Amino acid sequence: MIALSLAEIAAAMNGTLHLDSTNSPVTAESVVDGAVHTDSREVAAGDIFVAKPGEETDGHLFAPAAVANGAAVVIVERLLDLPVAQIVVGDAVTALGDLATVVIGRARSIGSLKVIGVTGSNGKTTTKNLLRAILERVGPTVAARASFNNEVGAPLTMLEVTPRTEFLVAEMGASAEGEIKRLVRMARPDIGIVLSVGLAHAGGFGGIETTVRTKSEMVTDLGPDDIAVLNVDDHRVAGMADLTAARVVWFGEGERAMVRASDIHGSRTGTTFTLHLPDGASRPVSFRVLGEHHVMNALAAAAAADALGVPIDDIVAALESVTLAERWRMEVMGGRDDVTVINDAYNASPDSMTAALKTLAQIRNPEGRTIAVLGEMSELGELSGEEHDRIGLLAVRLNISQLIVVGRAARRMHISTINEGSWDGESAYVDTADEAFDLLSDTVKPGDTVLVKSSNSAGLRFLGDRLGKLYS
Secondary structure, three states: OOOOHHHHHHOOOOOEEEEEOOOOOOOOOOOOOOOOEEHEEEEEOOEEEEOOOOOOOOOHHHHHHHOOOOEEEEEEEOOOOOOOOOEOOOOHHHHHHHHHHHHHHHHHHHHEEEEEEEOOOOOHHHHHHHHHHHHHHOOOEOOOOOHHHHOOOOHHHHHOOOOOOOEEEEEEOOOOOOHHHHHHHHHHOOOEEOOOOOOOOHHHHHHHHHHHHHHHHHHOOOOOEEEEEEEOHHHHHHHHHHHOOOOOEEOOOOOOOEEEEEEEEEEEEEEEEEEEOOOEEEEEEEEEOOOOOOHHHHHHHHHHHHHOOOOHHHHHHHHHHHOOOOOOOEEEOHHHHEEEEEEEEEOOOOOHHHHHHHHHHHHOOOOOEEEHHHHHHHHHHHHHHHHHHHHHHHHOOOOOOOOEEHHHHHHHHHHHHHOOOOOOOOOOEEOOOOHHHHHHHHHOOOEEEEEOOOOOOOOOOHHHHHHHOOOO
16 A cells, blocks of 8 residues: 555544554554555554454454554454554445545555546456456556455555556446445546446346446546547447546447457357457457457457557457456366366356357367356346346257256246257256256266356355366
């Protein structure tokens, strides 16, 4: 984090500083520049620990462990009996965001920081990782770990910037209207990327129109000197051009796109395409992230990088260096007996489930079968039933060799497939991941390609890991 005194940190958080009387060298002017954590296990000497109350536990219970690990100050909602400086705040999460806002502002004033915000119903983490790979070739870059994109994870990422940081890639997700706007106002992006608007979390948002409004929060506060990178192939995203004062850069596969891909060819080893930039430059790309749908994420990253002045050769070299979108996202495993396991069970929406199934059908081994192991798509609300039905029918239309549906929340996928007259025994239903593993252990044959896909809450990513290890 950028160095701040304890007094400055307290002021940024609208909190009250309490010094430890037994530690006389520490004063309000003592400077702290360590990392900020909400997990006491990650705290090291000189760091800041935020005692965030949670749904299942309370961070205040772990403050003593943070102090034992060397925390310089703890952020609390009530004063604790601990030998350390404490800043008492009304709400720890709000205070975390307030501190991030001040730190980003300070970083801009003393350095050359550029902030890129990324949102969308699908592809945020992949795009963030691709953009990090590109920008790290140019200068010091901070980007979120895993999917640190909510009201806690996003400010924690922002607080990693230092005076040397040139680029911050901030992934911004939301479960309700107004949350992206809050994150945008913390980071003040120079470039805002909107990838797509789909049914992910539609149940929580209350419908697709609310989702559109929420995702548009990425660009509504951008100014005329900023840039909105928008997916021209998604009409809901394209409509956001009317909501922003920023200069718009379109990306997509169609001719209207300013940053586009042509000659797209997918295979078991990735996707090849030709990248075209607004200045007329073009280059062939051998993109090793599995699934043609990830080309759109590559285009979004390329568009932002080009707007920042990154040369096309550096953009292509970085894209070609990335082999995995993220852990548990189209992660290719296995190999023994020519069995391929694709573990894509970190998250699932109707759009990403459709893309994964199409990829499975496209890359099938001519000598083997395709097996889809599917679990629940969560947070779809009243759309859940019909969307699970639709995915089941899609598996039939794509001629997937074997469907295994896991968990009662996903059972409608199984029902919709067995009601199709063209299928006879190709779909099986089990209640648990353990049952699915036992069934697959007896079912999978040499040359088969197995997709494991579900929302994170279904836990099938661990089933994918077990299968990958079994056939490694």
